[in-house]
Amino acid sequence: MIEAIWKFEFLQNAFLAGILIGIIAPLLGVFLVVRRQALIADALSHITLAGIAASLLMGKYVTSWQAVNPVYMGMGFSAVGSLFIEQLRKVYKHFEELAIPITLSGGIGLGVVFISLADGFNSDLFNYLFGSVIAISRGDLLAVSVITFVVLVVVIMLYKELFFLSFDEEHAIVSGIRGKWIHIVFILIVAFVIAVSMQIVGVLLVSALMTLPVAASIRVAKGFKQTIFLSIIIGECSVIGGLVLAYYLDIAPGGTIVLLSAIILVLILLFKRWKQGKS
Amino acid sequence: MTTNANMIDVNNISFHYGDRYVLEDVSFSVPKGAFVGLVGPNGSGKSTLIKIILGLLKPQKGQVQLLGNKVNKFQQWCKVGYVSQKANSFNSGFPATVFEVVSMGLTSKLGLFRFMNSTHKQAVADALALVGMEEYSESNIGELSGGQQQRVFIARALVSDPDFLILDEPTVGVDSGSTSEFYNLLGKLNKENGITLLLVTHDIGTITDKVTHVACLNRTLHFHGETEEFEQFNESDLSDFYGHHVHVLNHDHGHGGV
Numbered sequence: 438m439i440e441a442i443w444k445f446e447f448l449q450n451a452f453l454a455g456i457l458i459g460i461i462a463p464l465l466g467v468f469l470v471v472r473r474q475a476l477i478a479d480a481l482s483h484i485t486l487a488g489i490a491a492s493l494l495m496g497k498y499v500t501s502w503q504a505v506n507p508v509y510m511g512m513g514f515s516a517v518g519s520l521f522i523e524q525l526r527k528v529y530k531h532f533e534e535l536a537i538p539i540t541l542s543g544g545i546g547l548g549v550v551f552i553s554l555a556d557g558f559n560s561d562l563f564n565y566l567f568g569s570v571i572a573i574s575r576g577d578l579l580a581v582s583v584i585t586f587v588v589l590v591v592v593i594m595l596y597k598e599l600f601f602l603s604f605d606e607e608h609a610i611v612s613g614i615r616g617k618w619i620h621i622v623f624i625l626i627v628a629f630v631i632a633v634s635m636q637i638v639g640v641l642l643v644s645a646l647m648t649l650p651v652a653a654s655i656r657v658a659k660g661f662k663q664t665i666f667l668s669i670i671i672g673e674c675s676v677i678g679g680l681v682l683a684y685y686l687d688i689a690p691g692g693t694i695v696l697l698s699a700i701i702l703v704l705i706l707l708f709k710r711w712k713q714g715k716s
Numbered sequence: 717m718t719t720n721a722n723m724i725d726v727n728n729i730s731f732h733y734g735d736r737y738v739l740e741d742v743s744f745s746v747p748k749g750a751f752v753g754l755v756g757p758n759g760s761g762k763s764t765l766i767k768i769i770l771g772l773l774k775p776q777k778g779q780v781q782l783l784g785n786k787v788n789k790f791q792q793w794c795k796v797g798y799v800s801q802k803a804n805s806f807n808s809g810f811p812a813t814v815f816e817v818v819s820m821g822l823t824s825k826l827g828l829f830r831f832m833n834s835t836h837k838q839a840v841a842d843a844l845a846l847v848g849m850e851e852y853s854e855s856n857i858g859e860l861s862g863g864q865q866q867r868v869f870i871a872r873a874l875v876s877d878p879d880f881l882i883l884d885e886p887t888v889g890v891d892s893g894s895t896s897e898f899y900n901l902l903g904k905l906n907k908e909n910g911i912t913l914l915l916v917t918h919d920i921g922t923i924t925d926k927v928t929h930v931a932c933l934n935r936t937l938h939f940h941g942e943t944e945e946f947e948q949f950n951e952s953d954l955s956d957f958y959g960h961h962v963h964v965l966n967h968d969h970g971h972g973g974v
């Protein structure tokens with residue numbers, strides 16, 4: 438496999454992009470999980486799919502549009518969707534979680550309409566649903582790199598504000614934190630991470646990569662920073678292991694990556710049980 | 717900032733949720749260095765008043781000034797510490813150590829894009845020592861008892877070295893032994909560290925020996941003044957106010973005027 442990586446550019450792209458996604462998806466996932474907003478990732482991934490389908494549809498009618506990476510339109514949809522969710526959360530103040538099914542079903546509806554208009558599935562779209570090792574271009578890798586850089590800068594610079602807002606929003610606001618702006622910045626970077634992760638992990642499984650590593654680490658970590666580091670380590674193990682397996686078994690990587698993180702989760706839960714049983 | 721003798725001035729505040737008046741024409745002030753006990757039965761509007769003071773709710777009438785500035789213009793939030801009524805109703809599975817929780821209190825003092833250095837870490841350790849929780853620094857907050865969590869939240873409010881502390885029923889869910897210890901700590905913060913305190917409680921009797929001023933709220937303000945005067949306030953007046961019989965304990969007063 439190492440040889441193959443040297444030989445095939447697409448494998449290099451997939452691995453490098455996978456390693457970056459293995460950092461940023463669980464990193465943002467930690468904040469989503471502790472705020473009980475893990476499902477936002479699902480809603481946004483479906484909106485992103487609608488964007489990608491729209492882009493593929495446009496490519497059918499406007500030949501020059503085919504040169505545009507569908508991920509960009511996916512990102513655009515995802516960003517608009519994320520702002521829509523923030524707005525809905527305000528409208529339904531006491532039923533914040535309603536924002537998620539509303540956006541999710543809206544996204545699916547739009548996606549289905551665009552897909553039928555484009556005369557059904559083609560292989561490109563299939564890749565976006567389940568992820569692919571071979572579909573990652575240099576352009577995709579570049580997009581992932583830029584998003585990774587932006588996410589890391591935002592999370593490091595706003596770390597203490599994000600942490601405080603996640604723990605206790607009312608207090609954070611009393612101590613003068615501009616919660617509204619920080620929420621918007623945060624949800625926008627979530628939208629971008631989902632859009633760039635889709636090609637490798639697939640629409641249906643993006644949210645799993647954001648939440649399963651967190652679900653595992655939260656059981657064993659002490660404190661917030663440790664939870665973040667452990668989630669990233671678990672995310673990386675799943676992504677790298679999953680890509681290797683997907684390459685050898687010739688299957689869509691989304692499934693292998695998510696199955697690996699689910700196995701790690703189960704092992705950690707069993708380990709925790711065993712340790713508690715002993716003490 | 718204008719120089720002003722009062723930490724807080726509340727002027728003719730009225731507030732309603734929907735068409736139900738919760739506060740009507742409430743005015744009172746908290747002088748610098750005072751320890752004000754705000755008392756009243758459940759549902760009398762105490763928490764609502766605190767949220768208005770902190771700018772979390774906007775009153776339909778009247779205005780609030782903090783250190784002489786209108787609350788919506790107020791900038792120095794790091795000088796104000798707040799412990800809310802539901803401080804320990806957070807998600808107890810939240811993965812944060814006690815150290816991390818107390819560090820939150822430094823967020824606004826540090827400002828955007830700045831990180832903690834060793835001085836700040838020392839401040840966190842000192843705040844934990846002040847409330848006697850230093851040995852739990854690395855424990856997850858969810859593993860502590862209610863009383864211990866409450867002390868951690870006090871430490872979080874104290875870590876930015878505030879001039880003024882607002883506590884909304886901080887001893888709910890804390891056992892009575894820790895409660896009196898806790899009031900001793902507040903008395904010490906007021907007398908020795910010179911911190912102005914506004915303490916909300918529905919339990920009048922336990923605090924009359926610590927506070928310098930009392931305010932009784934039940935939709936409108938029924939009494940506001942120094943503690944000595946409050947004790948002249950006779951028991952039948954209080955029963956009217958609470959709607960049932962109340963004993964006011966008499967205490968010796970060690971402190972002078974404010």
Ligand SMILES: Nc1ncnc2c1ncn2[C@@H]1O[C@H](COP(=O)(O)OP(=O)(O)O)[C@@H](O)[C@H]1O
Nearest residue numbers: 733734738756757758759760761762763764765
């Ligand atoms: N968000 C809200 N919406 C409607 N009514 C409320 C809300 N919060 C509090 N109230 C009502 O306002 C009154 C005062 O509440 P509160 O200020 O919490 O009282 P206290 O803190 O003195 O127990 C209560 O009758 C309560 O039911």
Ligand SMILES: [Mg+2]
Nearest residue numbers: 762763801885
């Ligand atoms: Mg209350």
